[in-house]
Amino acid sequence: xxxxxxxxxxxxxxxxxxxxxxxxxxxDIKPGEFFALLGPSGSGKSTTLRILAGLxxxxxxxxxxxxxxxxxxxxxxxxxxxxxxxxxxxxxxTVAENIAFPLEMAKLPKAEIAPAVKDAARxxxxxxxxxxxPGQLSGGQQQRCALARAIVRKARLxxxxxxxxxxxxxxxxxxxxxxxxxxxxxxxxxxxVTHDQEEAMTLADRMAVFMSGEIQQVGTPAEVFxxxxxxxxxxxxxxxxxxxxxARYVDGDVIIAGHRLKTxxxxxxxxxVVAGLRPGALRMTEGGLxxxxxxxxxxxxxxxxxxxxxxxxxxxxxxxxxxxxEGDTISITARPQDIHLFDPATRMRL
Amino acid sequence: xxxxxLRIIALLAISTVFLLAWAxxxxxxxxxxxxxxxxxxxxxxxLVFTPTxxxxxxVLFGSGSILPNLLSSVIISVGTTVVTMLMAVxxxxxxxxxxxxxxKFAGFYVLATQxxxxxxxIIPYFLVLRNIGWIDTYQGIILIYLSFSLPFAIWLLVxxxxxxxxxxxxxxxxxxxxxxxxxxxxxxxxxxxxxxVTVVFVFLNAWNxxxxxxxxxxxxxxxxTVAMFNFVSVEQTLxxxxxxxxxxxxxxxVVLGVVAQKHIVKGLTVGAVKGGGRx
Numbered sequence: 001x002x003x004x005x006x007x008x009x010x011x012x013x014x015x016x017x018x019x020x021x022x023x024x025x026x027x028d029i030k031p032g033e034f035f036a037l038l039g040p041s042g043s044g045k046s047t048t049l050r051i052l053a054g055l056x057x058x059x060x061x062x063x064x065x066x067x068x069x070x071x072x073x074x075x076x077x078x079x080x081x082x083x084x085x086x087x088x089x090x091x092x093x094t095v096a097e098n099i100a101f102p103l104e105m106a107k108l109p110k111a112e113i114a115p116a117v118k119d120a121a122r123x124x125x126x127x128x129x130x131x132x133x134p135g136q137l138s139g140g141q142q143q144r145c146a147l148a149r150a151i152v153r154k155a156r157l158x159x160x161x162x163x164x165x166x167x168x169x170x171x172x173x174x175x176x177x178x179x180x181x182x183x184x185x186x187x188x189x190x191x192x193v194t195h196d197q198e199e200a201m202t203l204a205d206r207m208a209v210f211m212s213g214e215i216q217q218v219g220t221p222a223e224v225f226x227x228x229x230x231x232x233x234x235x236x237x238x239x240x241x242x243x244x245x246x247a248r249y250v251d252g253d254v255i256i257a258g259h260r261l262k263t264x265x266x267x268x269x270x271x272x273v274v275a276g277l278r279p280g281a282l283r284m285t286e287g288g289l290x291x292x293x294x295x296x297x298x299x300x301x302x303x304x305x306x307x308x309x310x311x312x313x314x315x316x317x318x319x320x321x322x323x324x325x326e327g328d329t330i331s332i333t334a335r336p337q338d339i340h341l342f343d344p345a346t347r348m349r350l
Numbered sequence: 351x352x353x354x355x356l357r358i359i360a361l362l363a364i365s366t367v368f369l370l371a372w373a374x375x376x377x378x379x380x381x382x383x384x385x386x387x388x389x390x391x392x393x394x395x396x397l398v399f400t401p402t403x404x405x406x407x408x409v410l411f412g413s414g415s416i417l418p419n420l421l422s423s424v425i426i427s428v429g430t431t432v433v434t435m436l437m438a439v440x441x442x443x444x445x446x447x448x449x450x451x452x453x454k455f456a457g458f459y460v461l462a463t464q465x466x467x468x469x470x471x472i473i474p475y476f477l478v479l480r481n482i483g484w485i486d487t488y489q490g491i492i493l494i495y496l497s498f499s500l501p502f503a504i505w506l507l508v509x510x511x512x513x514x515x516x517x518x519x520x521x522x523x524x525x526x527x528x529x530x531x532x533x534x535x536x537x538x539x540x541x542x543x544x545x546x547v548t549v550v551f552v553f554l555n556a557w558n559x560x561x562x563x564x565x566x567x568x569x570x571x572x573x574x575t576v577a578m579f580n581f582v583s584v585e586q587t588l589x590x591x592x593x594x595x596x597x598x599x600x601x602x603x604v605v606l607g608v609v610a611q612k613h614i615v616k617g618l619t620v621g622a623v624k625g626g627g628r629x
Binding site: 053081 | 525
């Protein structure tokens with residue numbers, strides 16, 4: 001069934017009474033793509049997924065799957081599989097019965113169900129647990145069972161709603177990598193909801209960043225990281241987040257804390273801006289912006305410095321072996337292409 | 351002797367006292383049912399006597415056999431239970447899950463019917479049944495019992511349905527199940543504990559009911575609770591037979607309790623949802 005699973009959202013609006021959960025959302029997902037819906041809680045990403053699944057109906061707009069309007073199609077007729085954050089396993093059924101359920105509903109002959117269940121279980125490495133009930137599984141095993149139930153049907157779309165958030169940190173990293181491999185090997189379109197930018201960055205082929213009911217940017221993780229569309233995205237993507245400092249733009253330069261830095265912009269004129277500087281893009285140099293080191297967080301191979309640049313707080317990441325002492329005064333700069341400029345009024349990229 | 355041991359002995363003693371107080375009427379009934387009429391009335395009461403099945407033989411196979419009455423009770427109780435459950439399960443599901451106009455009012459109405467004193471409505475019920483010609487009929491009694499058992503069963507079941515996470519149903523829809531199939535395959539198996547409890551309560555209420563039965567039944571439909579009363583008359587009370595019928599009437603209740611106990615297990619949903627258990 002691969003080659004299927006193309007999704008389009010056309011001006012989707014979702015109202016909860018007076019409150020607009022989604023204010024006209026548009027995006028397209030290509031077949032076979034791993035697409036992340038990223039955003040802070042309450043930004044509308046889960047609502048978007050539920051509308052795609054058919055669990056919620058949009059107030060306005062159209063949902064297209066494989067060029068067919070499914071806006072008013074029942075969830076069960078959309079050929080979509082989903083992994084819930086809580087896994088939603090059926091507690092009275094064994095693992096095998098759980099995985100077999102979607103096939104039974106599809107009225108597959110019994111002789112075909114058993115091998116399909118075994119196969120799906122093997123793919124997520126729980127084929128030795130088929131006779132257990134969900135209550136007898138660990139959190140990670142339950143999660144795998146939910147994955148198996150979703151992949152067994154070979155649906156054209158594979159939805160994941162924060163599937164890793166209930167796992168502990170180590171297991172989350174392992175599962176994250178396996179999830180990506182699994183999706184690649186199945187070649188299925190995956191839509192992945194997360195509030196964890198690192199998850200989205202590592203897993204997604206492309207992602208849509210949600211902010212208060214709107215998509216502010218769609219792109220590959222690298223694109224979004226390199227050219228965030230707005231102050232909100234700039235502050236959301238990257239760890240530690242981008243420094244966003246008030247500054248003055250003058251004829252292609254930006255003045256931060258009294259120091260002039262070159263930008264890639266060449267427009268003449270003068271205005272207030274917000275300058276964005278990634279902590280990792282800052283360099284120590286002679287004759288740059290003067291800064292006092294307030295605090296050092298040593299992370300082993302790197303260190304995060306809290307700098308005080310004449311009252312403006314800036315975070316900087318430096319590599320091991322290059323770390324100044326607390327209280328030292330250093331001088332920093334950034335390359336023109338590493339300086340992002342935003343409009344303080346519209347909060348959008350200039 | 352350690353303090354712990356003393357405490358256990360004290361606890362055992364106290365629970366024995368409670369157990370005896372609870373068991374006394376049952377033991378007494380069983381004993382009386384095995385006595386002759388003269389032994390029953392002997393004073394001081396005989397604790398040692400020659401047991402006889404005479405009372406049982408009389409009430410079961412004598413001229414005033416209660417077998418038809420036991421059958422009546424079975425028909426009424428099973429009928430009430432089946433009809434109640436058939437209606438209460440979907441109703442409770444709807445109240446727990448669906449959004450519809452007047453839901454709050456419906457919920458309140460269900461509870462409000464439980465607040466009416468039965469004596470207050472027995473005459474209206476009698477008049478209604480008489481007008482439609484259903485006095486002394488099974489459908490009449492079952493209909494009246496439904497008016498109590500249905501709200502009670504719905505009210506009891508709703509909380510069990512509410513314990514099932516929404517996501518469980520949504521998962522089933524996405525797996526391709528219809529609403530009805532979801533209810534049948536996913537929801538009901540998880541509330542079977544609640545259903546078992548409700549069945550027991552509804553059955554017992556119907557089985558033990560006396561007040562409405564005595565007014566609304568007649569010679570055709572006469573449950574055992576009413577028939578029992580025949581052994582009490584102005585001149586005398588046939589204690590041995592009364593006790594025998596009581597014991598017979600108790601048997602199905604005891605059996606049901608023992609059987610249902612196995613099914614009334616809590617925590618069926620444990621592990622279904624991470625962080626699990628009932629919400």
